[in-house]
Amino acid sequence: MFHRLRQICLVAQDLDPVVAELCDVFDVAVCHRDPEVGMFGLHNALMPLGHGFLEVVAPLAPGRAAAAERHLARRGGDGGYMVITDTDDLARWEPHLAATGVRIAAPLEMGAYRGLQLHPRDTGGALLEINTTRGNTSPDGSAIDDPYGPAGPGWQAHIRTGTVTGITGVRLQAADPEGLGRRWAEILRRDLRPDSDGPHSDGWALDLDNNARIRFEPDRDGRGEGLGGVDLAVADTDGLRRRAAARFLPVADDHVVIGGMRFHIGG
Incomplete structure (x- = not known):
């Protein structure tokens, strides 16, 4: 049984x-546009970053995606x-979520794929x-025939790893990062620990099965509680920075900003 970080959505x-x-700066390609998200008043695009996925959604029209x-x-x-x-065992999560007081905001099912979107409150x-996607059995998602329903068929053909080789973590920010971290640790059945590997001493973290880390940090940009950053494994930092600068995107020592998200790329 595994539980891993698989996809980030902007x-x-x-x-x-x-x-x-995103496609230009990270040198990646769209693998799928899912018409099913139209039920939420959205359209989208998915891009593989190694064997993880980056998705962008947007309202189809004003007032369509509340x-x-x-x-x-x-x-x-x-x-x-x-x-x-x-995960490869979604059934075990439903009684646990109920016991921790987490409501299912949207149950999802399409073919071999089944998902539980949890209520953000x-x-x-x-x-x-x-x-979960039936037949998905490799813990790191690296099997060449490893299915993943939201990415559509044949997503492996769109993988490009010359610049970005994968997603290694996410960063959630909050006024009380420890409290938020303890809530997510309870939900995800993981141990929370001080984030001694992070850039600051006031963060917390938990680890998932594919060496991915969820970090909990103070709100440093004034945008309030939310998903503020993604950690990437990068093979060509110089090229990534150069393409970001050419598009006049914010470039800092350890990150670039695209779509309002800080993508942490290291030195």
Whole structure:
């Protein structure tokens, strides 16, 4: 049995400009656009980053996607939206979620894929989803025939690893990062610990099965509680920085900002 970080979702006011920036700066390609998200008033694009996925969603039209539009308003624009984890045994999670007082905001099922989107008022921090795809058995998702329903068929053909080789973690920010971390640790059945490997001494972290880390940090940018950062494994930092600068995107010592998200790329 495994439980791993599998996908990160951003929400944007306009889909195509953010997707174009991500594809150019990270040298990745769209593998799937899912018509099923239209039921939520959204359209989307998914890009594989190694064997993880980065998704962007945006409202199809004003007033069509109430939850996403509320999120955009609350956090002052484009930014992080969802943390999506993947398991080979989803059934064991439902009684545990009920016991911890977490409601299912949206049960999802399509073919071999089944997912549980959890109510953000019960989790805090961000929308959290736990899902499974039948036949998905490799803990790190690296098997060449490893299926993943949300990414569509044949997503492996779109993998490019010349610049970004994978997603290694996410960063949730809050006024009380320890409290948020303890809530997520309870929900995800993981141990919370001080984040001694992080850039600051006031953070907390928990680890998932594919060497991915969920960090909990203070709100440093004034945007309030939410998903503020993604940690990436990068093979070509110089090229990534150069392409970001050419698009006049914010570039700092350890991160670039695209779609309102800090992508931490190290030195």
